[in-house]
Amino acid sequence: MKKNYCLVCGKSITRNEIGITRKLVDDGAKEYYCLSCLAGLLDVTEDDLRAKIEDFKQEGCKMFS
Ligand SMILES: [Zn+2]
Secondary structure, three states, X not given: OOOOEEOOOOOEOOHHHHHHHHHHOOOOOOOEOOHHXXXXXXXXXXXXXXXXXXXXXXXXXXXXX
């Protein structure tokens, strides 16, 4: 699998970070954000995003692991 990096800070990102970018920013996103940059972008905390990732996992969303 191709490695993906945060559009803002260049940090390598996880599958969950790709998933949450797609869910919260753009369904067809090809550029992704790490949790801390995404939190800044959306004006929420990283913990909020982690909670959302857990919610999506609970729903059985395949974008998350
Ligand atoms: Zn970043």
